[in-house]
Amino acid sequence: MLGTDAPGGLLDVLGVAAVVLDAEGRIVLWSPQAEELFGYTAQEALGRFAGRIMVGEEHLQLALDLFERVMGGGSGSWAGVFPIRHKDGSTRFAEFRNMRLEDAGGRRYALGLAAAEATVRQVETDLALSVRLVSQSPIGLAVLDTDLRYVTVNPALERINGKPAEAHVGRHVREVLSGLDVDSVEAAMRHVLATGTPLLDQYAVGRMDPDSAGGDRAWSVSYYRLEDSAGRVLGIATSVIDVSERHRAATEAAQARQRLALIADASKRVGTTLDLDRTAHELADLCVPALADVAAVDVLDTVLGGQRTFAVNATEEGEATVFRALAVAAAHPTLAVRAADPPGEVAKYGPDRLVTRCAKTGRPVLVPQVTDEDLRRIARDGDAVALLEQAGVHSYLAVPLIARGEVLGALDLKRARNPLPFTSDDVALACELAARAAVCIDNARWYQSQRQAALTLQRHLLPHQPPDRPGLEIAYRYEPAQGPSQVGGDWFDVISLSGNRTALVVGDVMGSGIGAAATMGQVRTATRTLAELDLEPAAVLTHLDRITDGLERPIATCVYAVYDPETMCCHIANAGHLPPVLARPGRPPELLELPTGAPLGVGGVPFESVELRLAPGDQLVLYTDGLVETRDQPLDDRLAELLRLLDQPRRPLQDTCDVLLHSLRHAADPDDVALLVSRMERLPQE
Structure with missing residues (x-):
């Protein structure tokens, strides 16, 4: 570097001594390195004949001949190895470069540059070894200066980069590595230059030539800061190993793991x-x-x-x-x-x-x-x-x-x-x-096909348009299961009886699918047949219990009520079903306390009818368990919510059905719902 006197160059490593002799062979200049090589200080050497202190007696004549050769005609120079004598009396070998000098007055001098032969040979060996290793190394090697311009590259790096040395030397790293993420490469190099800490095994993936065919390649790159013996920063050295095969194998393994993970994910998603x-x-x-x-x-x-x-x-x-x-x-x-x-x-x-x-x-x-x-x-x-x-x-x-x-x-x-x-x-x-x-x-x-078939069957078996009955306003709804479960066996019915009486029925056959829907149809048909006999509700349930016991799906629940508008009296019997709700104007709705009875098909359990006196404006709400039963809420809380929703000012019965279904049903409820709401009215005078 210009302007510095710090040691550390190659000459300092060699320890080159400089000695100048006049025409008579006296020492006129003596460098500090000469003192180290020969053992004499400048005060001891200056003015003395060189032959007396620098060589032994046995080599004196040879030294004089060489001196004459340099100072005489011809090239005025000589180089070679010559034995010298150290101040301690030992003989050593030094590598010499001797040449003739002339000043402005024409006076001649002899300049001798010398270094210990062992040191010169070691440097030569190290240099030759370094050159050979660099040139024959399978690892790409390069030296860049502090401006990140290439100083030298070895043949391996030429092959890796696909460019000759002439395309590297003197060019900035951005010009040579344009196909890679040069910002990251340059940042890494400048970090090493600034800190002196090597960066090892940095991964780089890309293409040296963006327009080249083939896939990306991968390299393992290391960076080292270069300093001389005095610590001066000379530049940066980089080593590059092509690891494309390893990268490709790792990529394929990662892709295989990703495929297996995707297949496993498919089972869950x-x-x-x-x-x-x-x-x-x-x-x-x-x-x-x-x-x-x-x-x-x-x-x-x-x-x-x-x-x-x-x-x-x-x-x-x-x-x-x-x-x-x-x-x-x-x-x-x-x-x-x-x-x-x-x-x-x-x-x-x-x-x-x-x-x-x-x-x-x-x-x-x-x-x-x-x-x-x-x-x-x-x-x-x-x-x-x-x-x-x-x-x-x-x-x-x-x-x-x-x-x-x-x-x-x-x-x-x-x-x-x-x-x-x-x-x-x-x-x-x-x-x-x-x-x-x-x-x-x-x-x-297949599920949707089966579900559609069951739903079609169930809708066909349910009443399409219940009859208008004297003294009664009626509204009803049926909703199939909203979740992945199949159609259930819920049903409702409004049956005309003699004397303006009306039978109101809501039931639920256990199970789902076409089988449950078919059983529901059989139970509903049997119920309508028994209703024609004008039996009491308890008797109807008793006969249904015997009939159901012989069906494929023998278990069902049912509420059967007969309302007489002339007497405003209602008789109700329950077969294991949830209790109906009675809503009277001006009073809180209540769950009717009925003998629960056993589900149809159990057999041997008596049923009991209960008489209920009603008044105009009273509402009787019959429903199946799909309206109120859930997996995450207690049944009592859901029934309380049902009563709260019914505790509202008078509104159309159709609106009441909509409010109950909208508030109590969820998007994925696994059960279907049958809902039958009736309001008692006075019979006309005629």
């Missing part, structure tokens, strides 16, 4: 309910962004029971296939979502479409690099093609949804922001996810 649409959305959400940027789930319309617009035999060659979109999910906002079929809509795809081929063959369709022609075979129309182009969709994968040997539809995957194309590993993963989800979709499909 897909099929949480028996709702078909929700199951499809769970599958689509699972696939983004772990597998694709956009995922769509479509099922064959025929799979849904042939209840949709088209009925297409998709297995016949040359025919179109009708799909119903169930779900679309995206990892980020993208125009590709607008190109997908909106959930709930039906789309008819020709035999040339990739999704049709996937569904017909039951095999995956992989397009690693999407072309313009491929987009036309993916999108539903020209507008969708344009949207996919703008979104940058570059890779496509469709896998069939197969359950129990039947193709249900397809899982449609696209990549746009993710730069990697779909691979065979992605196909295997998508097929595994689709296979697991297809079973859940199939279960949901």
